[in-house]
Amino acid sequence: MPSPIRDILKPRSVAIIGASKDPAKRGYRAIQALFRQGFEGMIIPINPKESEILGLPCYSSLAAVPHAIDTALVCTPARAAPGVIGECGEKGVKGAVLLAGGFGESGVEGAELEARTIEVAKRHGVRLIGPNTNGIFDAHTGLNLVGWPGIYKGGIGVLSQSGNVAMSLMTASIRNGQAGFTTFVGVGNESDISFAEYLRYFGEDAETRSVIVYAEGFEDGAAFVEAAREVTARKPVVLYKAGRTQQGEGAARSHSGSLAGDYAVGKGVMRQAGIVVVERSDEMFPVAEALSHHAGKTALRVGILSEGGGVISQAVDALAERGLTMPRLEPESEAALKATTPNASQLYNPVDYGGATDPHPRYLGPCTRAILSDPNIDAMLSVGYVGGYQCRNDTDEIREAENAAAREMAAISQETGKPIIVQNHYAEWNTEAMRILRDAGIVVVRSIEVAAACLAGIEEYHRARQRVSAPPPPPAATEEARAIIAAARAEGRSALLEPEALRLLAASGIAVPPFAVLREGEAPPAALTEVPVAIKIVSRDILHKSDVGGVRLNLSGAPAITEGAAAMRAAVAARQPDARLEGVLVTPMAPRGVEIILGVTTDPQYGKVMLFGLGGVFVEVLKDVTFRRLPLGRGDAEAMLDEIKGSAILDGVRGGAGVDRDAILALMLQLSGLALAHPGISEIDLNPVIAGPAGATIADARILLA
Missing domain, CATH: 3.40.50.261 (Succinyl-CoA synthetase domains)
Incomplete structure (x- = not known):
């Protein structure tokens, strides 16, 4: 079904409201631009003081026009907008482009003017582009309502x-x-x-x-x-x-909330939607x-072709920084390169066909074929001066050889279905060879970093298209979970105590370690005296427990736990005497592993979003986190694990075992379901979660209510 705004963006007739004979005014330049661009439709100037403009009949008003009008370009001041849009509606104009500023972006009065204009437009069924816009164009129909030449x-x-x-x-x-x-x-x-x-x-x-x-x-x-x-x-x-660099207003009190800057969230959510973010x-x-x-093509494994070493080093860095790889070529490919350039200095990828060999365009075709025919290679990056040989040495022989090489490279890319990106020191010169490459869909750029970004963009979109997640099951809230939230609400609290957060997680099917809450004078349960434990103060008035001495680790046996709890109560009371102390939480020490953070926060733009990253006490310093919008699919969760800068840590370092990714993914999906099942939860903060080879253990839990 055609888009309802198609006739506005590809109109058959355009009215220029505020058309003028003054070359300095937009109402003149707009008509001139339509002529220059070869607009296929009808141009209708509107000005009550003129009968003709640039050879076109000029009408005193829209009502006087004997033709239907698809789109109106409004060149009049902002204050006239409500009346002009009303006239558009009475004429049956489908859409209006409001150029003027002075609307919502300018303050209260402008916002009121914009609201009146919108109300008139909706009442008459006129769609509005803008206001405060520089216009629109459609290069295929010659519509040019921005006035720029050379589109x-x-x-x-x-x-x-x-x-x-x-x-x-x-x-x-x-x-x-x-x-x-x-x-x-x-x-x-x-x-x-x-x-x-x-x-x-x-x-x-x-x-x-x-x-x-x-x-x-x-x-x-x-x-x-x-x-x-x-x-x-x-x-x-x-x-x-x-x-x-802007941070969201009113950052919440949890790690998950304070890390959720506008851009950080938006970047993850956009990538989740399949957008390539640059x-x-x-x-x-x-x-x-x-x-x-x-x-749709892949560009993960890149072959590099160059005639010199310096640009190769830059290319390797640029590709590696974007997560692309440069595998070694098969022996048959290296043999083919050797036969082409026997004196070349490096033939295993990156390929340097220069060195002892005088670089010449005749090598480009055979080298390209050897690289792109290799089963280990998905795409090729040419760095140096391919396309610019004729800039360095403009002879008939070099020009013809380079043009022929460009045609051969284009044909090989087409034949193999593998992308080629060319970085060229002379890219702005736009030689005939470069035009041949560009006509064939081979991008030619000046910057090595931009060339690498092109390949990374191709690969990112390929992965997005391949990422298929089964729809998550509908969220379900249990009666026990609802009761925990209701009890906190009844006390006027906007945060659950940590024992309540653990009970809520457990009631929602999420595994939590065994725990107990000791009131003053109580002894710990026997099961928790047989293993080293951590103790933490429980208080509705204390959010960051470690800041007030409210955490102690590696206590073993009933006497140590009891004495440690008493000493901790005293220390916290001394530091924050007005805090209500409601007990001491006792949990087994978490196993050794990688500290990660999992959380949910509520973004004003995108709703509830999941956070994942490296956790622990330095999470807000490192900020190595990524976000996705809920509901979360498994493919989304997998992408989050791979996206953080420290993702290699999850696979094990210095011979250490990698973490149980499946356990982390399962926890993320459970957390997504929990957050959606309870609209009253605004934030969830699990930091740290200790991830190891055999699972993931929640070591701290915080839940905030809207």
């Missing part, structure tokens, strides 16, 4: 909250010379049509092969994520999210270009 037609769709960022993408396309666009939307204030609806439009548009999204914030992040899940199942979406602005366009040609 290339291609397969990349763009959603942007910044005109300057969009302009940089246009510049990248012009420098590229081959890769271009389908539709661009300057989202503006997102007052009516949301990011989610725009994204679904791109998902249904047959001409769009990949989508770039630049976002500073979402009016409805959850809706965008749901749309992204649908779209990324069909085509790739590349996202750059601004504001990575963190450099210069990666947006080339990664989207690479994915527009190679979506």
